[in-house]
Amino acid sequence: MSWATYGSFLLFAAVLTVVPGPDFAVVTRNALAGGRRRGLWAGVGVSSSNAVQGVVAAVGLGALIVAAQPVFTAIKWAGIAYLLWLGAQALRSAWRGEYPPDGGAGEDRGAALAGWRQGFLSNITNPKVLVFYLAVLPQFLPADPRLWQLAVLALSHAVLGLAYLALLVTVVHRARRVLRRRPVRRALDAATGVALVGFGAALGREQLVRSA
Template sequence: MSWSSYLSFLVFAVVLVLIPGVDFTVIVRNTLTGGSLRGRWSAVGVASANIVQGSVAVAGLGAVIVHSQPLFLAIRWAGIAYLVLLAGQAFRSAWRGRYDPVAAHRPGDGAAARAQRQAGWRQGFLSTVTNPKVLVFYLAVLPQFVGPATPVAVVIAFAVSHAVLSLAYLLLVVAGLDRARRVLRRRAVRRLLDTATGVVLVGFGARLVADGP
């Protein structure tokens, strides 16, 4: 392993991070629902799941999970079910059209802020850790940049680097949404975004179904 390999991996990881996926959709949804606080913690949840799946892949368990059909299918269907659940919440929110533009972006203190942090982290973590494509990414991509003699600590550093890049990008997304909140908080815009979010999440779930055996 050389610095050139590491830099090549970083470039590849940046490209992948910039491609909108489930994590991006969940971040947008949480930021619009609970403001920047919830959005930031959703990003932390996504990064945490990336580290978990990267570590699992490095430990060799990832290959076992991918090649164990029942376990892999269980994870895949859990991810599909969770995406459908989030889509249902988005559609319900769009249907009701009840938004509190002030409370939605007020950081809050105490129990309210803690609830926003927990909800944001949970959704970010679960939406990513139940996505088998993330695990397959680590198993398929990491070997292209590291060799069989590469120390485990170095491989973990690669996985953590990807998680950090993802976190940085998603935090920028949250900041951008927060700056545009005056427009995004309008009821008509919120309903449109909730509907679009639901459609996108259903689309990701359908894609997981179609990609399966």
């Protein structure tokens, strides 16, 4: 694998990273609900999941999971259910419009852990992430790739994702004075909820079409 190939992968991964998806919605919601620390930990959770799935793909377990259709299907539906649940929470929050006066500034270890858990679970149950590592990464590798080469690409993608999500959380944090306003929070929660439900519904529809 040449440096030119690695650079091409980084460019491709960067473009893929900035396209809004479930990770974007989950991290944004955590940053809004719990502040900068919780948002950052949600981003760490997403990147941790990317790293795990990258290593799984590198050692060959990913292909086994995909080949075991009942297991892979169960993972898909678990991810769909989790996205719908997170979306429902956001919509309920928008409907109630009840927010702490400090905007979530008073954080504790439990809030950080909740952020990490949501980021990790939303990503680890997204079947498209594992498929990305199994189908896309080999396009940037030589015909007979080594384990470390696949691991480098996978971990590079995880690091890029973490950097982008950290930037996202920083932007949300800097705009906190505006975002703490109740009408704005309700609108953002509503938009995030619709996005999460939409992602979950799209994945569910795709799964039903494939099963038909």
